[in-house]
Amino acid sequence: MIRTLSIKNYAIINELEIKFSNNLSIITGETGAGKSIILGALGLIMGKRADSKTLYLENEKCIVEAVFDIKAYSLHSFFEKNNLDYEVETCIRREITPTGKSRAFVNDTPVLLSTLKELSNNLIDLHQQFDTLTIHDTHFQTNVIDTIANNNKLLEEYQLLYNIYKNKKEELNRLNEKKINANKESDFLNFQLNELTITGIKTGEIEALETELKILTNAEEIQQTLGNSALQINENENAICTQITELYNAISKVVDYHPDLPELLEKFNSTLLELEEIGNKFHQLAESTEHDNSRLTKINERLSLLYGLLHKYHVQTDKQLSEIKKDLEYRLSDFKDLSNIITDLELNIHQLEQQLLNLGQELSSNRQKVTHRIQKSVHKLLSKLSMQHAILKVEVMQNHTLMSTGIDKIRFLFAANKGSKLEEIKNIASGGELSRLALCIKSLVASTIPLPTLIFDEIDTGISGVVAHQMGIILQELSTSHQVISITHSAQIAAKAKTHYFVTKITDGNKTTTKISELTPEDRIIEIAKMLSGSPPSEIAKENARELLGP
Numbered sequence: 364m365i366r367t368l369s370i371k372n373y374a375i376i377n378e379l380e381i382k383f384s385n386n387l388s389i390i391t392g393e394t395g396a397g398k399s400i401i402l403g404a405l406g407l408i409m410g411k412r413a414d415s416k417t418l419y420l421e422n423e424k425c426i427v428e429a430v431f432d433i434k435a436y437s438l439h440s441f442f443e444k445n446n447l448d449y450e451v452e453t454c455i456r457r458e459i460t461p462t463g464k465s466r467a468f469v470n471d472t473p474v475l476l477s478t479l480k481e482l483s484n485n486l487i488d489l490h491q492q493f494d495t496l497t498i499h500d501t502h503f504q505t506n507v508i509d510t511i512a513n514n515n516k517l518l519e520e521y522q523l524l525y526n527i528y529k530n531k532k533e534e535l536n537r538l539n540e541k542k543i544n545a546n547k548e549s550d551f552l553n554f555q556l557n558e559l560t561i562t563g564i565k566t567g568e569i570e571a572l573e574t575e576l577k578i579l580t581n582a583e584e585i586q587q588t589l590g591n592s593a594l595q596i597n598e599n600e601n602a603i604c605t606q607i608t609e610l611y612n613a614i615s616k617v618v619d620y621h622p623d624l625p626e627l628l629e630k631f632n633s634t635l636l637e638l639e640e641i642g643n644k645f646h647q648l649a650e651s652t653e654h655d656n657s658r659l660t661k662i663n664e665r666l667s668l669l670y671g672l673l674h675k676y677h678v679q680t681d682k683q684l685s686e687i688k689k690d691l692e693y694r695l696s697d698f699k700d701l702s703n704i705i706t707d708l709e710l711n712i713h714q715l716e717q718q719l720l721n722l723g724q725e726l727s728s729n730r731q732k733v734t735h736r737i738q739k740s741v742h743k744l745l746s747k748l749s750m751q752h753a754i755l756k757v758e759v760m761q762n763h764t765l766m767s768t769g770i771d772k773i774r775f776l777f778a779a780n781k782g783s784k785l786e787e788i789k790n791i792a793s794g795g796e797l798s799r800l801a802l803c804i805k806s807l808v809a810s811t812i813p814l815p816t817l818i819f820d821e822i823d824t825g826i827s828g829v830v831a832h833q834m835g836i837i838l839q840e841l842s843t844s845h846q847v848i849s850i851t852h853s854a855q856i857a858a859k860a861k862t863h864y865f866v867t868k869i870t871d872g873n874k875t876t877t878k879i880s881e882l883t884p885e886d887r888i889i890e891i892a893k894m895l896s897g898s899p900p901s902e903i904a905k906e907n908a909r910e911l912l913g914p
Contacts, residue, residue, distance in 0.1 A: 364816050364846035365487070366430040366452065368408075372419045373427060374400045375868070376877045384862040387842035390850045390879075391857055391890060392866030397877030398850050401866070402489070402820060405429070407457040409487055410480035415463035419876075425459040431486050435813050438485060447472055455479065489818045498801045499789045504775050505768045507804060508757065510811045511737060512729040518768070521722040525767055528715040535708050542701055549695060556691040559684060562672065566682045569669050576662045582654035589649035596642030604642065607635045716765065723761075723770035730759045730771060737807065744803035747833040749826060752781035755800070798822040799834070806837050809844050816846045823853040835859035854894035858911035863887050887912065 369380045375397055392398050404427045407413060418425050434451045442449040448470045456468040457479075467479045474482075488497055497503045509518055578585065596603050611631055618624045669681060676687055734757040745753045756776040763770050776785040779796045791797055802822060805814060819838070823831055835856040841847055842861070851857055863882045868875055882890055891908035892900030900908070 364432050364435075365848075366432055367428075368401075368405065369426070369428045370401070370404045371427070372423050372425040373404050373407075374417050374419060374877075375875050376400060376404070377419055379877070379879050381864060381879055382881075383846065383848060385846050386861040387839055387859060388846075388848045388862045388864065389857045389860035390848065390864045390866060391852070391894065392879075393868070396866040396868045397879075398866050399820075400877060401879070402818070402850070405487070405489070405818070407459075408455050408479075409483040409489065410467070410476045412476075413457070413459045413463070413465040415459060415461060418459065418461060422461050424461065426456065428454060428456040430454050433486065436485050436815070437813075438482070441482065441485070445469075445474065445478055447474070455483070484815075486815050487818060488815045489820070498775065498797070498804055501773055502768070504757075505771075505773050506812060507808050508730045508733060508737065508759070508773065509726070509768075510808045512733045514726055514729050517722065517726055517729070521719065521726060521769060522767060524715065524719055524722065525765065528712065528719060528765070531708060531712050531715065535705065535712060538701065538705050538708065542705060545701060552691050552695055556688065556695065559672070559688040559691070562668065564669060564672070564681050564684050564688075566685050569666065569681045572662050572666050572669075576659070576666065578652065579655060579659045579662065582652050585652045586649045589645040589652070593642050593646035593649060596645065597639060598642075604635060604639050607631075607638065611635060719765050720763070720770065723765065726769040727759060727761050727771050730773070734759060740807055741800070741803050744806060744837065745799065747830070747837070748799045748803070749830040750779060750796070750799060752779075753796070753800070754778045754785065755804075756785055798824075802834070802837055802841070806841050809841050814845045816848065817841065819847070819849040819851075821850055821852065823851050823856055827853065828855070831855035852894065854891045854908065854911060857887075857891055857894060858908070858913075863890070865890055884912075 364385055365383050367380060367382050370376045371378045381401075390398055390401070403417070407427045408429045413425075415421075431453050432451060433453050439449055441447075450470050454468075454470055456471075458466045458468075465476075467474050467476060469479070469482065509515060594602070599605075611628070614624065614628055614631065618628050669684075672684055673679065673681075676684060678684060678687070737757050738755050741755045742753070745751070745755075754777070758772075758774040758776060760772045760774075761770050762772050775788050777788050777791055777800060778785045779791070788797070788800070798819060799822065802819070805817065808814075823834060826834065831853040832855040835853070835858065838847055838849060838856060839859040849856060849860075857863060864879050865882050865886070866877060866879050868877055870876075888905055888908045889900060891911060892904035895907055896904035
């Protein structure tokens with residue numbers, strides 16, 4: 364509910380503050396005194412566009428600020444979602460600079476107008492003639508029916524399951540899209556995997572082939588060089604090993620003559636043996652090395668294939684090619700897993716659909732049972748407001764499409780006059796009729812739905828006497844559970860208020876200023892008497908005013 368509304372430098376308002384009661388507040392005043400201007404300022408709080416032309420003093424900033432008690436509206440998630448500080452007493456402020464720049468704040472945190480609108484829609488329900496009213500909204504209409512049908516717990520169960528269903532549907536769409544892309548990709552990946560698999564590449568193969576290629580390419584030189592080396596070491600008459608053997612034998616004759624010679628001779632012998640072994644190895648390598656053109660051709664072809672793969676996959680080694688092959692196998696196995704996941708998810712979604720359809724059927728059945736009661740109750744209230752021929756028809760039609768509120772398409776059809784065609788409420792032109800219908804519907808559910816502050820602008824247009832008195836009673840009853848603010852020209856409605864505000868227009872020099880004040884009990888008598896008979900009021904009018912106000 365609105366605690367206070369402060370307006371500074373707006374239209375013909377220099378500065379004023381209104382403290383609203385939590386029941387029924389009435390605002391009256393002469394035509395043109397500024398009642399609609401107060402609503403215009405409130406519109407800024409609700410996120411409507413600002414204009415620097417509305418500044419009272421064109422060189423100063425306009426500030427409109429409202430303090431709300433929001434504990435009844437369960438808005439913690441909204442504040443958390445928008446990174447705002449939650450306060451039971453929340454302050455909304457709108458500023459307009461002389462240059463036309465507009466800023467909005469919630470608890471001193473800057474917010475976008477879209478955020479402000481979303482928040483204020485939960486706090487203020489403003490009814491002005493020919494405005495789009497809340498009763499146009501199918502969600503509100505559904506809420507009305509569900510409240511009267513005691514569907515709240517069942518609807519909560521349905522919506523919890525529906526959110527799970529919706530998330531899983533989104534996940535399925537994402538996976539199916541991924542699968543479409545995967546099918547395109549898998550063909551290419553399979554081609555790559557087959558290419559690497561058929562090649563049969565092994566880690567270290569390229570290095571081994573390059574070594575063998577080097578040997579085969581230089582086979583003749585290897586044979587000649589190693590063969591000659593083997594002859595010179597072991598096989599010629601003056602072979603190196605023969606000469607070393609002769610030296611060894613000569614030294615052996617004098618080994619006992621010097622203490623260092625035995626160790627040196629032993630090393631000399633080891634060298635001889637090692638050299639003989641090297642010569643033998645050279646001989647073996649020379650014998651085993653052959654120039655094989657056929658093998659050379661095969662190696663060159665194999666290396667050409669492997670080098671091509673290295674270039675194609677932008678890697679340097681056959682080990683990296685093997686790693687790519689393993690990665691392809693892993694990614695393709697993921698695609699197979701994806702199909703299984705999609706199958707399981709589709710089954711789960713089908714099960715959820717069946718559960719939701721069952722709950723939706725139960726919701727629909729409960730709704731259909733209360734449509735007649737709603738129609739009858741609204742007709743009774745409309746009759747009190749001089750609309751005895753008005754008809755409200757509540758349609759609950761199953762379309763078996765899962766929605767956030769069930770499987771029903773809900774419509775409120777209305778005809779204001781006898782013989783008129785029933786039409787959807789949004790197609791009805793008369794603001795006065797809509798306002799009265801809205802009042803009746805909201806009165807019907809006021810004790811169970813946490814409605815925002817209800818503001819009615821001249822809802823009494825075209826009525827008077829007994830009808831206005833009945834409307835006042837309805838507003839008064841509505842205000843026992845909700846804050847109601849009504850701008851009115853009706854004395855009968857004004858008399859039902861807990862708090863009565865009077866708007867006046869004061870001219871001082873070249874400036875006209877709007878003021879608002881809360882009337883005392885005696886001032887209320889005078890004002891209501893004026894509304895009954897004009898100004899100045901007669902004594903009879905004052906007496907009638909006292910009678911309307913009651914004890």
